[in-house]
Each structure stands twice: as C-alpha cells, then as structure tokens.
Amino acid sequence: MTVRFRHADPVWAAFPELSAGVLYAAGVDAPADTRRRAAGYTDRAVARLARASEGEFPEVLAWRRTFSRMGVKPTQYRSASESLLRRLRKEGALPRIHPLVDLCNAVSVAYAVPVAVLDVDRITGPLLEVRPARGDETYTAFGGGVERPAPGEVTFVDSAGRAHARRWTHRQSGHSAVGAHTGRVLVVAEAMHDGGAETVAEVLKTVEEEVAAHWAATTATAVLTPAAPEFVFGH
Template sequence: MTLTINVSDEVAALAPDFTYLAVEAQGLVNGPSNETSSALLDEAARRLVKRLDGRAPHEDPHLAAWRDTYAAFGSKPSRTRNSAEALARRALTDAGLPRINLLVDLYNAISVAHLIPVGGEDADRIKGGMRLVRSTGQEPFSTVAGGAATVEHPEAGEVVWCDDEGVTCRRWNWRQGVRTRLTEESVSALFLLESLGPMPAAALEAAGTELAESLEKLSPGARITVRPPASLPAPE
C-alpha cells in the first residue's frame, strides 16, 4: 500500500524550495548491527571527510540552508541541529557514528555520505498518511526522557512530521519519536530524503538510488519503490 505524503501550505510558504524523495520498502530483513552495516558507516564517514575538505559540517551550503530554515520557524539551529548535521558532527569525532540496527545504520550512512536529512519510519506503525505541518502545540509526541517513556508536545509553529496518531518527528528532521521508529522486528519502511535549494535534484535522486540499492543488497527479494522527487508548487 502506498502511503500518502502531504506538505502543508504553511510549510510551503516557509521553505518554497523544499523537495523530498520517498523510498517505500516491504519484505525487509532487519536485525542487530553487524560488520556489513558498520563498514557502510565507516565508508560514509570517509566520504564525508572528503566532501567537507576541512570545512565544518554547517559550512556546507546545503546544511547552512537547513540552519536558515530552522531559524525561520523559531528553532535555534546550533542547539537543535537537523539530523544530517548532527550525524556529520558525530562522524567526525573519535566516537564515530552510532550502531543502531541494520536499517538505521544503512539510512544513517546515506545521510552522512550525501549530507542530507534522511528519516526512516516503520510503515506498519504509521496511522493514515504522513503530513509535514506547522504544529498547533497540542499534538502528542511519544519519546523517552530519563530512560522512561513519556509524551511531549511540540512548540506551536514548530515544523513537524505527523500521522493520524501524533507527531512522528519533531523540528522537521531533528528528533524521531519511538512509536514509528525502525526496530529489529520491522519488515516495512518509509524513508524520506529531504533537500533544500542548494542541493540539485540530481543529487537528491542519487542519494535515493543508493539507498534503494543498499536495501536490495540487505534484503534480496524486498519490494522497493522509489518515488520521483516531489517539489512544492511554485507560488502564484
């Protein structure tokens, strides 16, 4: 089943050059991180170093654009960094990138190598379609605080991904909720790759193609669909 994905007019007005690419996959095989997924993360870190060529991650034009967009909806980009910048910063430390599980490792590697925010959701846990909206401040967000499950609410005006049950990711692509995250039991997934103006459409498509190819290697026989990049309508 193809999930619907919608971007609200309010978000379109905030970032008219926003584009996303969706990859849907069924029949996946997930499990604990292993040597293969670890090697993908290590290679992504090496590609990142070459791409940055001595610059800090936030100096990359694409990540700089995300910082500007975060500031536009009232988020402090140096405190709540978009997922791609946060991962890139971690990749450059001695600790390196975290090992979570096979699917998460895979899409994190794509995010770091291409400097693009990538989110992965368990498609079987999504209720209704996915929507990118500016929050009312009332939507529930299931997370963990101090090691205990809790429900938070985003700030009013914050850009969030949500479904019919609540928020799935806060501050656009900053923090994912626990309800729809990919676990070792996940067999279906929706991946969202997000870009802004400085990233050419061809670069977004290349990242999506690499993700699909990596999924096919991880799960031979899985049904994988790459949707064409979806740009927002030009304002009238």
C-alpha cells in the same frame, strides 16, 4: 491500508527551496550486515570533514537558515545530518543502531542531508503529513516521555495526531523508531540547498540500491514537488 505521505501546502509556500524524496521498502526484517557498505559512505564524509567543518557545508547552512526562519535556534536544535556529521567529526564514528538505520545514517553524512527512517507499521493512516503543528499532537521521546510539539513547528503528523519527528530535525520518535521487529519502512530525504533536487535524487537512488542488495526488498520511490506532492505507500 495505504498511507499518503505529503507536505502540507503551507510548507511548500513557506519553503519553495525544499527538495524532498521518499522511499517505501517492504521486507527489511531479515538479518543483514551493512557495516562494510556503511563504512564506505562514512569515509566520504570523513574526507570532506578533513577539509571543512560541517558548519561550513552549504547543505547544513541551508537547514540552519530554515530553522532560523521557523524561529528555532539552529545551534540548539540541529538537523539530523548536522548532528551526525558533528558526532563523526568529534568521535570518528557513528552509533550503531540497526543495519538499515546505520546505512541511512552513513548515506546521510556522505551527502550531508537528513534522512529519516520510519517504521511503517507504527504509523496510523490514511495520512502522514509534514505540516506546522497545532499544539495538540503527541510525540513520544526515546526515553518514553510524551511531549507536545509547539504550535507552528514543522513536524511529521499521522492521522492519529501522533508526531513522528519534531522541529523538522528528522529525529524519529521512540514510537516509530526502526527496530528488530521492523519489516516495512518509509525513508524520507529532504534538502534546502541549491542543487538539493539532484542530491535528493542521488540519495534515493543510493538507498534503493543498498536496500535491494542487502534485503532483496520490494521498493518504490518518488521525488515530491508542489505539483506532485503526494506519495502513496503500504499496499
């Protein structure tokens, strides 16, 4: 089955500054060691953090403004990139989760924009949409509990009404988190800052090159805009 990924029209209308890019990759289930390459990206973030805290980064400030406009307290719920940068600054390292997730997290801190990685086989098609929640969606937390997104919060929702990320923070649900069983992924990078389109394009290029180098996977990418809002994947 093919799946369409898109941002709903109200999202584009409310946040015209959004820059979004997606990558689909099949064949990422082979063992791979991404530690050396991930460390290179992490080092770039460490060097930047030595000059200023993540709260001063234009990329982070733009997401904080976005959260405030959604009615979400930006210091209570942080974008995934801000959370990772904060952890890196405080602890000097990022958590190790999965070779691909670790790599994407490192790329995320290097560019200071959130990068989500979803297990495609845990998404129910034919549509995965970034849209305001209605309040009847279900979200599986990493601890296994089930939550209901608040009406209006921006979330990734599939055709079964399952939310794969809440509050636009790009933190994946426990249901679609990448693990040892994962063979196909959807990577989503989004930015809100001035120059975000160039950043997202560079993130996509970087992730595609790394995936090809480590897994020889089949990939497809797209930069999404209001005029071209959909990406079809999973052939």
